[in-house]
Amino acid sequence: MMTARNRNGSRVVYAMAVCAAVLLAVFSGGVLAAEKKQAAKSVMFMGQKITPISGTYIVLKDVSIRAMPATKSNKVGSYKAGSRIQVVGQAAGSWVAVRDDGGDVGFIYDQVLLPLIDGTLQKPLTGKASGGVNSGAECGYTINFEGKSAVEGEVFEIADYDVMWDCQLGSRKIKFRTPMFLTEAPYQMGPKRIFQINIDVLDLGGGYEEVFSTTILFNMDKNRIAFDGISLEKYGQIPKIKEAKAATVAEALTAAVKMAVQTWNKAAWTDLIKNIPRYPEPKSILKKPSKPGASGKK
Numbered sequence: 342m343m344t345a346r347n348r349n350g351s352r353v354v355y356a357m358a359v360c361a362a363v364l365l366a367v368f369s370g371g372v373l374a375a376e377k378k379q380a381a382k383s384v385m386f387m388g389q390k391i392t393p394i395s396g397t398y399i400v401l402k403d404v405s406i407r408a409m410p411a412t413k414s415n416k417v418g419s420y421k422a423g424s425r426i427q428v429v430g431q432a433a434g435s436w437v438a439v440r441d442d443g444g445d446v447g448f449i450y451d452q453v454l455l456p457l458i459d460g461t462l463q464k465p466l467t468g469k470a471s472g473g474v475n476s477g478a479e480c481g482y483t484i485n486f487e488g489k490s491a492v493e494g495e496v497f498e499i500a501d502y503d504v505m506w507d508c509q510l511g512s513r514k515i516k517f518r519t520p521m522f523l524t525e526a527p528y529q530m531g532p533k534r535i536f537q538i539n540i541d542v543l544d545l546g547g548g549y550e551e552v553f554s555t556t557i558l559f560n561m562d563k564n565r566i567a568f569d570g571i572s573l574e575k576y577g578q579i580p581k582i583k584e585a586k587a588a589t590v591a592e593a594l595t596a597a598v599k600m601a602v603q604t605w606n607k608a609a610w611t612d613l614i615k616n617i618p619r620y621p622e623p624k625s626i627l628k629k630p631s632k633p634g635a636s637g638k639k
Contacts, residue, residue: 387447389438390433391432393429399526400449403422404419406446426454458534460489466484470598473605479508480507484595499522510610515613520540523538523594524536535561553571553572557600559593564588568600585599
């Protein structure tokens with residue numbers, strides 16, 4: 342289990358068996374095989390044919406850069422564990438083409454790489470969302486990027502957000518906020534670019550540590566999000582829409598918020614109303630940190 346503290350001081354859980362998953366990612370073959378584009382045309386890269394792909398990857402262990410996609414080819418450099426690199430293509434076998442500062446660098450054995458995503462938002466995301474069956478809630482929302490949290494023992498981060506809700510439930514107007522996070526590495530620590538999004542409603546059960554979470558998975562290779570589950574059955578229900586299109590981080594977060602509110606049942610809304618005095622007023626929210634990593638804790 343890995344934990345990360347988000348910008349509002351709440352404890353969020355990134356449920357992954359890290360050690361086993363990292364070993365699987367390092368020692369199992371074909372890390373980037375799932376990213377090959379079937380319809381993509383080959384291009385030339387340092388005299389070798391590659392299938393174009395694009396993305397930022399992190400190096401899991403020290404690795405050599407080769408002049409050709411072969412272990413016995415000349416070594417032209419190396420990357421240390423924790424380095425972030427730009428992959429531009431899949432070569433023959435389990436090799437990828439790497440570019441740095443616009444220049445072609447060479448080839449790296451892909452078993453030591455992990456795909457990443459950048460959860461930074463340049464501006465808040467706003468929209469409207471309707472509650473689930475029998476709730477009758479109609480909400481406006483604003484998603485603010487709060488910064489990034491380090492993951493204990495790992496070299497990647499979690500992107501933190503604060504979601505402001507302005508909802509109408511019958512004749513009652515409700516304003517509250519919920520933390521939200523996006524894992525910037527695949528939630529299974531594997532080659533597939535599937536990232537976890539959580540929207541957390543705090544303190545519904547009367548205890549601060551009892552968090553009602555809706556988990557949604559963002560599959561970048563298939564350009565979609567999908568409902569994965571809830572943490573407390575007494576407050577949750579299956580959303581009417583369980584999948585939605587999303588090609589970017591902003592689209593994924595927006596679709597996830599709309600999906601999450603559909604999972605909140607009557608009991609969730611009832612206890613949410615009871616706990617409204619415990620939630621900070623929207624106007625008390627701190628301004629977004631000037632850069633990731635800046636302190637936003639109260």
